[in-house]
Amino acid sequence: MDTDTTTASPTTLRAEMVAWVRKSGYAQLNEVERVLLETPRHEFVPDAPLATAYDPWQAVVTHRFEDGRSLSCASAPWLVAAMLDQLDVRPGNRVLEIGAGTGYNACLLAQLTGRADLVTTMDIDPDVTAKASQALTATGYGDVHVVTGDGGLGYPDHAPYDRMIATVSPWDIPAQWWKQLAPGGRLVAPLRWRGQGRSVAFTYTDGRLVSDSLHLCGFVYLVGDGEGELSGAITADELVSLHWDRDQAVDPDALRGVLDQPRVTAWSGTTIGRNESHDGLWLRLTVTDPRVCRIKVHADVPPEVCDPVRGWWRMALVDGDTLVYLTARRLESSDEVHWELGAIGHGPSADELTAYLCEAIRSWAPERKQHTPSLTVYPADTPDSELAGPAIDKTHSRFVLTYDPAG
Numbered sequence: 001m002d003t004d005t006t007t008a009s010p011t012t013l014r015a016e017m018v019a020w021v022r023k024s025g026y027a028q029l030n031e032v033e034r035v036l037l038e039t040p041r042h043e044f045v046p047d048a049p050l051a052t053a054y055d056p057w058q059a060v061v062t063h064r065f066e067d068g069r070s071l072s073c074a075s076a077p078w079l080v081a082a083m084l085d086q087l088d089v090r091p092g093n094r095v096l097e098i099g100a101g102t103g104y105n106a107c108l109l110a111q112l113t114g115r116a117d118l119v120t121t122m123d124i125d126p127d128v129t130a131k132a133s134q135a136l137t138a139t140g141y142g143d144v145h146v147v148t149g150d151g152g153l154g155y156p157d158h159a160p161y162d163r164m165i166a167t168v169s170p171w172d173i174p175a176q177w178w179k180q181l182a183p184g185g186r187l188v189a190p191l192r193w194r195g196q197g198r199s200v201a202f203t204y205t206d207g208r209l210v211s212d213s214l215h216l217c218g219f220v221y222l223v224g225d226g227e228g229e230l231s232g233a234i235t236a237d238e239l240v241s242l243h244w245d246r247d248q249a250v251d252p253d254a255l256r257g258v259l260d261q262p263r264v265t266a267w268s269g270t271t272i273g274r275n276e277s278h279d280g281l282w283l284r285l286t287v288t289d290p291r292v293c294r295i296k297v298h299a300d301v302p303p304e305v306c307d308p309v310r311g312w313w314r315m316a317l318v319d320g321d322t323l324v325y326l327t328a329r330r331l332e333s334s335d336e337v338h339w340e341l342g343a344i345g346h347g348p349s350a351d352e353l354t355a356y357l358c359e360a361i362r363s364w365a366p367e368r369k370q371h372t373p374s375l376t377v378y379p380a381d382t383p384d385s386e387l388a389g390p391a392i393d394k395t396h397s398r399f400v401l402t403y404d405p406a407g
Contacts, residue, residue: 008050010040010042010050010053010054013050013051013053013054014036014037014040014041014054015037016054017036017041017054017055017056017077018036018037020056020078021036021056021078021081022081024056026078026081026082026085027081027084027085028085029088031089031112032081032084032085032108032112034111035084035108036077036080036081036108038111039104039107039108039111039139040139041053041054041074041077042054043135043138043139044074044102044103044104044107044135044139045060045062045074045104047062054077055076055077056076056077057076057077059073059074059075059076060073060074060102061073062074062101062102062128062131073101073102073220074101074102075101075105075167075219079215079217080104080105080108082199082215082217083165083188083199083215084108084109084112085213086186086188086199086213086215087163087165087186087201088186088201089109089113089163090112090113090162091112091113092113092114092115093112093113093118093162093163094113094118094158094161094163094182095113095118095119095120095161095162095163095164095165096120096121096154096158096159096163096164096165096180097109097119097120097121097122097164097165097167098122098151098154098165098167098170098189098222099121099122099123099151099166099167099168099219099222100121100122100123100128100129100146101123101128101132101167102135103131103132103134103135103136103144104135105121105165106121106132106136106141106144106146107135107141109163109165110141110143110144116136116141116143116144117144119145120144120145120155120158121144121145121146121147122146122147122148122149122151122155123147123148123151124148124149124150124151126148129146129147129148133146145158150223151166151168151222151223152170152174152176152222153174153176154174154176154179154180155180156176156179156180159179159180160180160181160185161180161181161182161185162185162186163185163186163187163188164177164180164181164185164186164187164188165187165188165189166188166189166222167190167219168219168222169189169190169191169197169218169219169220169222170190170191170192170221170222171191171192171222171227171228171229171245171394172191172394172395172396172397173187173189173209173377173394173396173397174396178379178396181204183204184203185203185204186201186202186203186204187201187202187204187209188200188201188202189202190217190218191399192229193392193399194244194245194248194282194285194286194293194294194392195242195243195244195293195294195313195315195316196216196279196282196283196286196294196313196315197216197217197313198214198215198216198217198283198375199213199215199216199217200213200214201213201214202375202377207379208378208382209376210376211374211375211376212374214372214373214375216279216283216313218312218313228245228246228394228395229244229245230244230245230246230250231244232250232252232253233252234252234257234258234259235256235257235259235301236256239297239300239301240259240296240297240298240305240306241295241296242255242293242294242295242296242318243293243294243295244293244294244318245293247290247392247393248290248291248318249290249320250293250318254321255321255323255347258321258322258323258346258347259305259323259346261347261350262346262350263344263345263346263350264346264350264351265327265342265343265344265345265354266342266345266357266358267329267340267342268341268342268343268357268358268359268361268362268365269358269362270340270341270362270365271338271340271341272328272338272339272341273336273337273338273339274336274338274339278309278328278341279313280368280369280372281315281326281360281364281368282313282315282326283372283373284364284403285315285360286373286392286401287373287389287402287403289317289360291317291318292316293317293318294313294314294315294316295308295314295323295325296314297314307344308326308327308344309325309326309328309341310328317353317356317357319347319349319353320347320349321347321348322346322347322348322349322350322353323345323346324343324345324350324353324354324356324357325343325344325345326341326342326343326357327341327342327344328340328341328342329342341361342354343355343357343358343361371403373402374402374404375399375401376399376400376402377397377398377399377400378391378397378398378400379396380393380394380395380396380397380398382398387400388400389402
């Protein structure tokens with residue numbers, strides 16, 4: 001941001017925040033832009049400096065677990081805007097929000113639907129709901145229903161809902177959400193599969209949820225007993241670990257010490273620019289390859305031990321006792337910097353699997369910005385014969401990703 005944050009007013013900072021968010025492709029709906037401009041975000045994060053409150057790219061953590069992990073936060077404004085665009089709230093919609101946070105998002109939802117009493121926001125932590133309720137009352141939106149409870153159960157008292165939004169990340173679509181969403185209603189949730197997370201916008205149609213928008217994102221996990229993402233360390237010091245779904249054939253014990261085996265490195269010849277994303281590759285592979293998962297590497301691990309592509313979301317492939325992960329190397333020319341994507345592998349099948357990943361990179365590259373898969377979510381009891389493709393099975397639902405080459 002260019003404004004001098006030491007002297008600028010909240011109104012000025014808010015206007016610049018929204019300008020940057022729109023320039024980046026979010027808050028495209030006029031009503032979303034309007035409520036972001038009119039809502040005093042800093043009053044929902046009173047302990048944060050104004051510059052932080054109105055930083056377009058920064059989330060503000062407001063509660064933490066005892067081990068330091070984030071328990072609750074105000075999402076970064078760009079992501080708030082992106083998800084509200086996805087949700088497309090109309091005047092008079094009845095709305096349920098899972099994950100009360102600071103109350104900021106509920107305030108925006110109340111303005112979008114036109115009546116605060118049509119909005120219900122809930123959180124499992126009573127401290128979170130108490131502070132959200134206090135902030136909503138102080139800003140004139142005390143009629144929002146703030147509920148302390150298990151978000152996985154929804155809130156049937158005010159159902160059915162025309163719009164549902166989760167600002168915590170579920171691994172599955174809980175059964176009660178299916179029951180409480182009105183036919184034709186929209187659900188936006190930051191879902192997780194194959195180690196990565198996407199904010200997915202669905203319309204509830206013919207007993208299934210059909211996506212029309214996906215954004216890469218990361219959120220605090222939904223607390224509950226339906227978690228199906230597993231994790232395990234593959235090094236003795238536990239600084240490198242894998243994250244995978246419970247339906248995947250990943251055995252961390254079989255990979256213990258795999259990074260001590262000879263390294264195989266292969267390069268794809270595909271490059272990306274300084275600010276160009278490679279996350280579409282991971283998304284594409286989740287459509288066809290059940291071996292895709294996530295590798296997490298502590299900052300203290302030297303690159304000669306493990307050197308994945310930069311960022312929080314780091315793709316890996318596991319095949320029995322072989323591990324391969326995405327990497328990148330810097331290439332400089334006279335006028336710009338690019339990064340070449342490649343693969344690093346360890347284990348008996350490392351040669352084969354690194355070659356496979358490089359070929360997948362090359363296949364993805366020509367149309368990297370053109371096509372996005374569609375995610376359709378079916379109830380768990382849907383037979384295979386009624387699915388549009390192979391399923392990623394969850395507890396309450398079946399995820400099917402399909403690519404339309406012409407889409």
